[in-house]
Amino acid sequence: MTTSDHLDCYAVLGQPIHHSLSPQIHAAFATQTGQALRYTAIEVAPADLISTLNQLPGDGFKGINITVPHKEAAWAYAQQHGTLSERAAMAGAVNTIAWTPNGIIGDNTDGQGLLNDLQQRHGLNLAGKRILLLGAGGATRGVVLPLLAAAPTTLVIANRTDTRAVELANLFTPKAVAAGCLLHGCGLDALPQVISATGPFDIVINATSASLGGEAIPLPAGTLSANGFAYDMMYGKAPTAFLEAQRAAGVIHLADGLGMLVEQAAVAFALWRGIAPATQPVYNALRAQLAQK
Ligand code: ATR
Numbered sequence: 001m002t003t004s005d006h007l008d009c010y011a012v013l014g015q016p017i018h019h020s021l022s023p024q025i026h027a028a029f030a031t032q033t034g035q036a037l038r039y040t041a042i043e044v045a046p047a048d049l050i051s052t053l054n055q056l057p058g059d060g061f062k063g064i065n066i067t068v069p070h071k072e073a074a075w076a077y078a079q080q081h082g083t084l085s086e087r088a089a090m091a092g093a094v095n096t097i098a099w100t101p102n103g104i105i106g107d108n109t110d111g112q113g114l115l116n117d118l119q120q121r122h123g124l125n126l127a128g129k130r131i132l133l134l135g136a137g138g139a140t141r142g143v144v145l146p147l148l149a150a151a152p153t154t155l156v157i158a159n160r161t162d163t164r165a166v167e168l169a170n171l172f173t174p175k176a177v178a179a180g181c182l183l184h185g186c187g188l189d190a191l192p193q194v195i196s197a198t199g200p201f202d203i204v205i206n207a208t209s210a211s212l213g214g215e216a217i218p219l220p221a222g223t224l225s226a227n228g229f230a231y232d233m234m235y236g237k238a239p240t241a242f243l244e245a246q247r248a249a250g251v252i253h254l255a256d257g258l259g260m261l262v263e264q265a266a267v268a269f270a271l272w273r274g275i276a277p278a279t280q281p282v283y284n285a286l287r288a289q290l291a292q293k
Pocket residue numbers: 134135136137138139140159160161164207208209210215216217
């Protein structure tokens with residue numbers, strides 16, 4: 001991994017990693033902003049993660065992204081050897097590391113990436129809205145704090161296994177109270193009661209991994225308000241099973257997670273390079289590429 005020139009190096013670490021779009025995204029950001037850097041994908045087995053993290057700075061690496069299955073281990077590494085941003089500390093997962101003159105910074109840009117996609121690309125204002133967040137795994141935990149910062153009135157975390165949703169809601173309750181948001185955790189099967197008691201949601205976000213297996217999440221009729229918005233963090237050539245089911249249920253405003261992927265990358269790029277790239281041209285190129293697959 002040692003480089004023969006003096007370009008700043010970046011990479012995404014994961015296993016498997018061959019499918020990653022991150023090298024393409026960051027190469028596009030670098031060209032667009034005139035930043036001289038190299039960004040590669042490195043396949044790393046869990047047993048090799050720590051030694052790889054120890055080695056990379058000496059090889060000229062200034063930062064990395066971390067993806068499945070290493071985000072929690074990277075969190076522990078950054079906590080032990082450096083500083084965690086608050087959003088990373090609470091997410092329990094790190095997707096971005098920066099090696100700076102002041103040490104190691106561990107961050108999590110997923111939640112801000114989601115917010116930027118929802119607010120800037122899809123034109124949503126989350127303030128005062130009722131949001132339903134599906135799932136209680138790492139993807140959910142990574143976005144709760146940034147969602148609360150956008151000042152919704154209500155955030156309900158609903159999960160197949162209700163105890164995980166309740167635990168997550170409990171973890172973030174002090175932050176929700178400070179943000180003036182009503183935060184509630186429940187099972188998916190409790191949604192009919194929640195909706196009949198408090199009304200429909202403005203936005204539903206699927207943060208489960210169900211779409212990976214082509215499965216939709218059964219939601220009660222009337223989950224979304226008439227002008228409601230359905231979002232899936234997953235993406236693909238075709239709409240995900242979740243989005244298809246929402247469309248069949250009459251929802252008009254739908255979006256997948258391709259924009260979140262580009263936006264979380266842009267937040268990481270800005271952290272490393274101090275310059276925010278324009279995301280829309282990169283998003284458009286990836287969308288066109290996906291359609292041709
Ligand atoms: P990640 O880090 O990607 O969030 P995870 O921690 O394994 O992955 O969590 C996966 C999430 O998707 C969980 O909330 C899981 O529900 P359970 O906690 O009940 O396992 C949810 N999930 C996965 N497949 C699902 C399905 N077919 N229907 C509903 N929820 C599903």
